[in-house]
Amino acid sequence: MTPVVIVGDRIRTRDEEVERGARLAAAMHAAGVGAGDAVALLLRNDFAVLEANLAVRRLDAYGVPVNWHWHADEIGYVLRDCAPRLLIGHHDLLEAIEDRIPAGLTVVAIGGDPSRGWIDYDDWIASHESHSGAGTGLGSSMVYTSGTTGRPKAVRRLPASGEESAQRARVLAAIHDSAPGNVALVTGPLYHLFGQALMTATFGAGGSVVIMERFDPEACLALIERHRITHSALVPTLFVRLLRLPDAVKARYDLSSLRHVVHSGAPCAPEVKRAMLGWWGPVLHETYGSTETGVVTKIGPAEWLERPGSVGRPVLTGEVRIRGEDGDWAPAGTVGDVYLRIHGTPDFTFHGDPAKRAAVEYDGLITCGDIGWLDEEGYLFLCDRRVDMVISGGVNIYPAEIEAALLEHQAIGDCAVFGVPDAEYGETPVAFVEPVGAIDAGAVRAFLRGRLAGYKVPRHIVVTDRLPREETGKIMKRKLREQFLATEQVDG
Template sequence: MALAIYARDTPDRVAVDSRFGQRTFGELNARANQLVRAWRRAGIRSGDSVALLMGNRPEFVEVYKASLRSGVRLTPINWHLSGEEVAYIVENCEAKVFLTERRYREAAAFAREAIGEGLVAVMVDGADEPGFIDYDEFVGVQDASDIDDPEFGRYMLYTSGTTGRPKGVWRRDRQPMLPAWETGAAPMEPLGDCTLLTGPAYHAAPLMSVVRSLVSGVPVVMMDKWDPEETLALIQQHGVTHTHMVATMFHRMLQLPAEVREKYDVSSLRNVNHGAAPCPVHVKQAIIEWFGPVVNEYYAATEGGGGFTVTSQEWLKKPGTVGKPPAGYDNRILDEEGNELGPNEVGTIYMKSTGDKFEYYKDPDKTASSWRGDFFTLGDMGYFDEDGYLFLTGRTAEVIISGGVNIYPQEVDNEVMKHPAVHEVCTIGVPNDEWGEEVRTVV
């Protein structure tokens, strides 16, 4: 366990910094050990499920680190969800422990009451919250020494549920802790480097940026809520070297007045990973011009495949691409009949899983519909160019068919986003008696 080594060698060095407080490597390791023992005392065993409804704060990292050494299956939950949706995930993942914090108490209380007896419910600052155990009381009385018999834990993240309920992505193999998008990324140095967490840690990519940093002995600064100017201020204040962002963040930072952007020194940045959604070409060109050639894009799946990466230098030669996969990743573009398509032909992107086949937890129909043999799809569409670089065009469910012609909303969005007055955009198809569908863009 890397954390235990850093805790032994540099116990007083800060590991996590946030508006909710700090944890040194020694403190983080000790709290993770205490939490493992608290779970065991509550009857939680290897293979049991733990659900987590919590923002970006040190306790989130404590829970994650405890899960990795206790053999439990951890499910972080999107805190934007309603109480009913939270309850569904807590029940669906079969959680025996549910950890949360006070600001989400309404949704958390709904979930706890819906699940009923048998659920151990724990809340940060929850001493006077009916039905919840206070986190510090639950954890603090336990022995903080290293665990003698650690067991490798796993996580099960839930998809956003664009169709129906959110679905847990479960892989029975030991999921790799470091994702493919780190290929070609700037190496991390424990002394001097710093990672800025910009997005919610319940998402796979932000979570993995935290994991990679702490495994490397690099401290993490956690933003509670994202703000464009605060991001620049934190980069300058902490000398941030590594971070993860999405295209919307780039766009909003670029919309800051020039005098605001010029106030902050971002020259410490060595690696800005970005993905999760396509980035308009003009936005990425502008952010590379500002940050320098440190922007590395990826396209991968929570389900365990894809692995596409592209550096700034490569991308500038092929604007719009999400890159190539490293050796060992197998990806294909197929038509509706399952035939493999050639260069520059748009079809559905299929990926070969990097480990055991994943399943959507307790949803065999959804699982079966995602696979063609050994390959699965997220429903994304795109094409390979003649050099094997992937370009995304949209999603299967979003394609607009007007007059028999396929129109890809993402391409329309990219053009509209070029206008300086546009903040966000979404292109949809609406019924039309003559054309079948017509294009409408919401700005």
């Protein structure tokens, strides 16, 4: 089968995409883009995301994917902060933030009218011959992630040596089981590295890529059957949406082509994972890492069933260690701060904040703010994030443990637990629950008392129709905390 890239009803061969990427590189070079320059990408899921990635690698430039769901002020901040040489975007997305685009920035638009003086993307590509340069390998990136407070922070991947690029490619291949002949389905937004990694790993290995323009659960099943999808990557919230389909709809589609599906980005409730394994078969592989470190651990379906809750062991040159409260490396079974790294791959920094970069490193490893422990065989189990941990009356309470207990309730579809100030105990946990059936706070509290120590049961339980989420499926606890504190909404 000739490798192809498919977006909606449009299809291009791999050779066509390589050629368009090379022409785009030539156009970028003519516009002054060189090694170390940033190119901002305000793009929906489209061929242009792949083409831009191919182009910046040829020039050893930085691709800066921008979350187009962000507020215009946030996008404007990113465009000022990364100081791009060029901005490429879909015309309507550019129109929505037009007054935030820095003066003098060259803008290339996909679609729309040319009245604003923006360069037409397709005409621009067609007007240039292929760039002859190949770059040094995987190239670099600058990815902005939303923090719990303040402006988005930029994780900048440093220029890589040839061996570092090769090692990074080997890691991606191990994570996504990349090989010629694979047919991968990209389900999430390509401004996020989770989807981009699957796309670039599959394309680079000579496989075919099917890109969903937006996720729809039944459309996902239809694409798996139609294109005989072998590989994919999904965040757990998409599992939940898939599982909510009627049984008749689930049974309508042939999913037997699936061989390897990665999930990451947020915790997956054990009952959700078991339900997906029962439906899709032993194809689910969980990974753990971050924008800063890249993916470091992986666990297959059989391993997970033996060790439910684990996010796996390090792949290839990966290393994971736990740092205890005394500041030293801790033995197996001890809860502490998780430090990890894939050795031999490109390093990173926080753009404009080297002090913050130094603060997250210890003994050559990086912490992402998670708390966890290792078993005797080196499998990692996560407890929670350091920033989410609640210290109530001097006792550590991990919201993730409470959330896992809440999700055992059949009438709770999802939940979020976090701490708020408390005059007596310093902090106290609050739970927001999203129901899928009839439920009340008193019943939830009684349910938890049968599963948790009394001090872990939230004093305040709020039932809400919808929990706010990022595109990756992560619940935005910061917004819930702000809402709770602003309204003092409590349940007696």
